[in-house]
Each structure stands twice: as structure tokens, then as C-alpha cells.
Amino acid sequence: MTNRPNTRDAKRERFATSSPAAKPSTPRLFILAAVALAVIVLGATVMLTGGPRNVPDTPTVVGAAAPIAATMGHDPYPVVLADNGSVRLPVSEFGDGIARHYTYMHGDQPIEFFVVQSSDGVIRAAFNACDDCYPAKRGYVQDGDDMICILCGRRFPTDQINVERGGCNPAPLRRAIVGDLVVIQVSDIVAGADYF
Numbered sequence: 001m002t003n004r005p006n007t008r009d010a011k012r013e014r015f016a017t018s019s020p021a022a023k024p025s026t027p028r029l030f031i032l033a034a035v036a037l038a039v040i041v042l043g044a045t046v047m048l049t050g051g052p053r054n055v056p057d058t059p060t061v062v063g064a065a066a067p068i069a070a071t072m073g074h075d076p077y078p079v080v081l082a083d084n085g086s087v088r089l090p091v092s093e094f095g096d097g098i099a100r101h102y103t104y105m106h107g108d109q110p111i112e113f114f115v116v117q118s119s120d121g122v123i124r125a126a127f128n129a130c131d132d133c134y135p136a137k138r139g140y141v142q143d144g145d146d147m148i149c150i151l152c153g154r155r156f157p158t159d160q161i162n163v164e165r166g167g168c169n170p171a172p173l174r175r176a177i178v179g180d181l182v183v184i185q186v187s188d189i190v191a192g193a194d195y196f
Contacts, residue, residue, distance in 0.1 A: 068103065068105070068110045069103075069110065069112075070103065070109075070110040070111060070112045070128070070137065070196040071112055071128055071129070071137045071138055071139035071196070072137050072138060073138060073139075073150060074101075074139075076103060076110075077101040077102050077103045077112060078102055078103065079102070079103050079104070079105055080102045080103070080104055082104070082186045085185060085186050085187070086183050086184060086185050086186060087102075087104060087183070087184045087186065087189065088178075088181045088182070088183050089102075089115060089181065089182045089184075090180060090181060090182075091123065091177060091180050091181060091182055092180065093115075094115060094116060094117040094123050094182070095117060096117075097116065097117055097118070097119065097145070097158075098116070098142065099114045099115070099116035099140075099142040099147065099158070100114060100115055100116070101113070101114045101128060101139075102114070102115070104186070104189045104190075106189070106190050106193055109193055109196065110196060111127070111189055111190070111192055111193055111195075111196050112127065112128035112129070112139060112196065113125055113126060113127050113128055113173050113184075113189065113192070114126060114128055114140065114147075114170075115175070115182060116142070116147070116158050116161065117158075118145070118157075118158035118159040118161065119145050119158065119159055120159045122159070123175070123177060123182055124158065124159075124161040124162045124175070125161075125162065125172075125173040125174075125175040125182070125184060126140075126147075126161050126162065126170035126171055126172055126173050127170065127171040127172075127173055127192040127195050128140055128170075129170075129171055129192070129195035129196065130149065130167065130168045130169055130170055130171055130195075131166055131167060131168075131169075131171065132152075132167055132168045133149055133151040133152055133168055134171075134195045134196075136151045137196070138150035138151040140156075140170055142158075143155070145157055145158050145159070146158065147161065147170055149168050152168055154168045156168075156169055156170060162175075171192060171195060173188060173189065173192065174188045175188075
């Protein structure tokens with residue numbers, strides 16, 4: 001009779017002598033799983049937040065309350081504070097023609113407005129709302145020398161802000177240039193609270 005090894009013993013011997021590199025170790029599997037989970041979480045975060053945004057630099061007023069967005073589709077705008085009944089912004093902030101959006105907090109209610117220097121050199125201000133589309137709470141975005149209603153897509157030249165009124169035109173906000181400051185009275189800002 002031939003001496004044949006037991007099949008079960010032969011298999012055990014074969015697996016016992018196989019190289020350790022043939023099967024992944026538990027720590028390596030754990031690290032790979034952790035890296036995969038981190039990539040998934042990061043990807044989901046970018047998808048949910050919309051990724052990085054291209055927003056012009058606008059200084060947030062120091063000491064301002066946490067901003068709250070009054071309109072949809074953007075991060076909250078910087079909160080401005082009043083001093084002796086008016087908001088004061090440096091004229092130098094607007095020389096590049098980029099519209100800057102702000103929030104004024106009237107109690108718990110945010111009121112949004114923007115300030116822009118139009119192509120004719122005039123600094124203009126308007127609420128981030130209009131008489132027609134304000135219930136949708138979408139506001140305006142800038143494209144070159146135009147402000148665009150985000151809801152209906154109509155374009156409004158910046159040199160017509162504070163000139164044209166009504167309809168879908170940005171609702172005008174009275175402002176004055178006093179020395180090197182753009183001065184907006186709180187009473188004029190609060191008058192636009194119904195838009196928000």
C-alpha cells in the first residue's frame with residue numbers, strides 16, 4: 001500500500017507555508033478602508049456645499065452679529081453696523097466696479113443691499129430685491145456692467161441703478177457720498193424691510 005498523505009493535511013501544509021504577502025494583513029485593510037471612507041466623506045461635503053465659490057473680497061465689519069441670508073442661493077453677506085443712525089462704507093472699496101452685497105440686521109430680520117460703482121463713476125446702492133420678484137427671495141448677481149435678477153434673468157445696467165425704478169429693476173436705496181465714505185441712513189435701509 002502506498003503511503004499517501006491525507007488530503008486535508010496536505011491542504012493545511014500548503015496554506016501554512018504560503019507567503020505572508022499573499023494575503024493582506026488586517027492593519028493594511030483597516031488603513032485602506034479608512035482612506036476610502038475619508039475620500040467619500042470629502043466628496044460628499046464638496047457636493048453638498050457646492051465647492052469653492054468665487055466671491056469678491058468684502059470686509060466683514062468687526063463686531064457684527066453672525067450674518068443671516070435674507071435671499072437664497074448664496075452664503076450670508078457681511079453684516080454692517082450703524083453708527084449714529086447711518087451705515088458708512090469706504091468709497092475706496094468700490095473703485096473696481098464690483099458690486100458688494102451687505103446685510104443690515106433690523107432686530108432679527110436681515111435686510112440685504114448692494115453697492116456698486118457703475119461705469120460712469122457713480123457709486124450706487126439698491127436693495128437685493130425688486131418690486132416684482134422679491135417674494136422668491138433670489139436677489140441679484142453681477143455680470144460685467146449689469147446686475148442680473150436671479151429669478152427672471154433680466155439684466156440691468158449698473159449706470160441705471162437708482163435711476164430706473166419699479167418692475168424688476170433693483171429697488172433703489174438712497175445713499176450719499178460724504179468725504180471718503182458712502183453713507184446710507186438706517187431709516188432708508190429699514191424702509192426696504194418688506195422685501196425680505
